[in-house]
Amino acid sequence: MKVGILGSGDVAKSLAKGFIKHGHQVAFGTRDTGKLSEFIAAHPTAKALSANDAADFGDLLVLSVKGDVAETVLAGVQHQLSGKVVIDTTNPISDAPPVKGVLQFFTGPNDSLGERLQARFPQARIVKAFNSVGSGLMVDPQFADGKPTMFVAGNDTAAKADVGEILNQFGWEVADMGAIEASRALEPLCQLWCIPGFINNQWSHAFRLLK
Numbered sequence: 001m002k003v004g005i006l007g008s009g010d011v012a013k014s015l016a017k018g019f020i021k022h023g024h025q026v027a028f029g030t031r032d033t034g035k036l037s038e039f040i041a042a043h044p045t046a047k048a049l050s051a052n053d054a055a056d057f058g059d060l061l062v063l064s065v066k067g068d069v070a071e072t073v074l075a076g077v078q079h080q081l082s083g084k085v086v087i088d089t090t091n092p093i094s095d096a097p098p099v100k101g102v103l104q105f106f107t108g109p110n111d112s113l114g115e116r117l118q119a120r121f122p123q124a125r126i127v128k129a130f131n132s133v134g135s136g137l138m139v140d141p142q143f144a145d146g147k148p149t150m151f152v153a154g155n156d157t158a159a160k161a162d163v164g165e166i167l168n169q170f171g172w173e174v175a176d177m178g179a180i181e182a183s184r185a186l187e188p189l190c191q192l193w194c195i196p197g198f199i200n201n202q203w204s205h206a207f208r209l210l211k
């Protein structure tokens with residue numbers, strides 16, 4: 001599969017490694033391809049392109065940019081989104097500092113970045129995923145107690161099945177939380193995940209749903 005990754009940060013690079021490991025072709029979309037020269041030298045099959053070219057390249061897209069520019073970045077590639085699955089890894093983190101270890105969001109409780117993106121870009125098949133764990137644990141997470149759970153949400157069942165296959169390849173159990181409005185519950189998992197980090201410098205955990 002050809003994967004276009006919009007972003008050049010830790011999440012973009014971590015997921016790119018996972019896709020490459022599992023035999024997929026990867027192109028990053030960034031304003032500054034030079035940022036990725038070290039990564040490309042280490043992973044020569046990957047390409048660093050403009051956002052437009054990466055969106056053209058990808059049959060599947062990954063959105064891994066800062067939350068407050070997510071709408072702007074997708075708007076820039078809106079003509080390449082039609083019918084494509086877009087894995088939305090973003091969280092609506094505001095620039096204000098955390099309060100006692102709790103990240104501040106620019107969305108409210110009855111709103112989410114995932115649903116804002118899906119409403120603005122109905123031609124895209126957005127699946128919220130990978131937003132509730134640190135980038136270092138996104139691919140092949142290893143825990144003594146077994147596989148952790150990745151919560152996903154989106155309106156398109158087939159798109160969620162495709163993303164579920166990728167998550168299974170990457171070593172996750174998948175919990176489908178329903179429509180994109182479930183991002184209202186998934187995005188705060190990022191706040192919860194970060195609290196032990198900010199308070200105790202503990203960043204090596206993940207969530208698991210016990211049934």
Ligand SMILES: NC(=O)c1ccc[n+]([C@@H]2O[C@H](COP(=O)([O-])OP(=O)(O)OC[C@H]3O[C@@H](n4cnc5c(N)ncnc54)[C@H](OP(=O)(O)O)[C@@H]3O)[C@@H](O)[C@H]2O)c1
Pocket residue numbers: 006007008009010011012029030031032063064065066067069072073089090091092093130131132133134135136
């Ligand atoms: N870091 C984590 O462990 C983690 C875990 C789960 C979810 N997330 C979420 O995943 C997303 C990516 O996180 P990250 O830590 O990898 O990166 P980040 O530092 O949140 O964002 C970096 C990316 O944002 C883009 N960006 C920043 N300002 C921009 C602007 N004005 N216009 C266009 N693009 C802009 C950059 O694009 P250029 O390449 O063009 O500079 C870069 O690719 C975020 O929404 C974050 O909340 C992060």
